Amino acid sequence: MKFLKYGTILMMLFLSACLEEVRPVLQSAPFQTVIEGSWTDNRGLNEVIISRSRNYYDSTGFKAIENAEVYIVHEDRQIRYDFQFVNSSLKYLPQTNVAGRQGQNYSLHVKLGNEHYVSKGTLLESPKIDSLSYSFKEGNLVRDEGYYITLHGKVPFEENNYYRIKVIRNDTLLNRRGDYLLFDDTFGSDALEDGFDIDNIVFRKGDVARISFYRLNKDAYDFLESLQGFLFNDGGLFSPLPENPPSNIQLLEGEKAALGYFMVGPVVTETITIE
Numbered sequence: 090m091k092f093l094k095y096g097t098i099l100m101m102l103f104l105s106a107c108l109e110e111v112r113p114v115l116q117s118a119p120f121q122t123v124i125e126g127s128w129t130d131n132r133g134l135n136e137v138i139i140s141r142s143r144n145y146y147d148s149t150g151f152k153a154i155e156n157a158e159v160y161i162v163h164e165d166r167q168i169r170y171d172f173q174f175v176n177s178s179l180k181y182l183p184q185t186n187v188a189g190r191q192g193q194n195y196s197l198h199v200k201l202g203n204e205h206y207v208s209k210g211t212l213l214e215s216p217k218i219d220s221l222s223y224s225f226k227e228g229n230l231v232r233d234e235g236y237y238i239t240l241h242g243k244v245p246f247e248e249n250n251y252y253r254i255k256v257i258r259n260d261t262l263l264n265r266r267g268d269y270l271l272f273d274d275t276f277g278s279d280a281l282e283d284g285f286d287i288d289n290i291v292f293r294k295g296d297v298a299r300i301s302f303y304r305l306n307k308d309a310y311d312f313l314e315s316l317q318g319f320l321f322n323d324g325g326l327f328s329p330l331p332e333n334p335p336s337n338i339q340l341l342e343g344e345k346a347a348l349g350y351f352m353v354g355p356v357v358t359e360t361i362t363i364e
Contacts (some may be wrong), residue, residue: 122154124206124338124349126197128161129303129356130215132188135161137172137181139199142333142348153179158200164209165193189353191215197351204343210306210353213249216281218242218302221361223292235291236363238298242281250274251310256290257299263290266320271313292363299360305352308337312350 159172228234254270315334
């Protein structure tokens with residue numbers, strides 16, 4: 090018995106000594122322009138962020154591109170809304186207080202050097218939020234003890250059912266990989282009427298929760314869904330190689346394609362305080 094015991098220990102030590110971290114060699118590609126645009130019926134949420142792509146192992150910080158020409162075109166009325174770069178936020182913001190209108194079509198234009206990029210979308214009719222509620226749940230192996238939010242509302246549409254929920258806790262947008270809340274009508278469109286549990290984000294007594302509910306075009310939804318899968322890629326032996334999500338930014342003029350996405354959609358927001 091002692092021989093078996095010591096033999097097992099020696100075998101475990103031998104195997105542990107043989108383990109070696111494998112760092113896959115990924116091909117480097119020329120840097121590309123990265124565009125992230127948002128155009129909604131809430132003028133405070135309309136913005137465009139422009140930067141350069143980085144290699145997978147690059148640990149340098151974010152660096153914005155400041156010298157682009159950025160504007161939105163209201164396709165139905167052929168009106169142009171110019172954006173300007175704001176140093177304090179490192180974003181391009183509208184020069185006017187105009188916001189998108191439901192049922193209208195818009196295009197984003199970015200001119201940078203010899204390249205002209207464009208992306209289009211329709212600002213669809215918004216879903217409904219009836220109310221927010223919360224309940225206290227005991228902690229277990231898969232969740233922390235605390236309060237959890239339930240969203241009650243309606244999505245009375247037969248098509249274009251692609252949605253994102255953003256959660257803000259005490260003025261902080263939660264944007265970790267597990268905070269990307271996306272859903273469509275794969276399992277029916279009555280999820281909100283039955284109560285949509287946001288069961289991966291915990292709140293404490295006194296917290297203020299603000300829930301923003303977006304309705305997306307399919308191409309923007311596909312980008313975010315692919316991005317979410319990339320964020321959960323642990324780089325393990327059986328994980329696929331990392332790749333960029335499918336961009337809906339088109340190259341209109343020039344030679345260098347861009348990455349990123351342009352999101353056009355309505356947003357409804359509701360707030361609740363955990364008392």
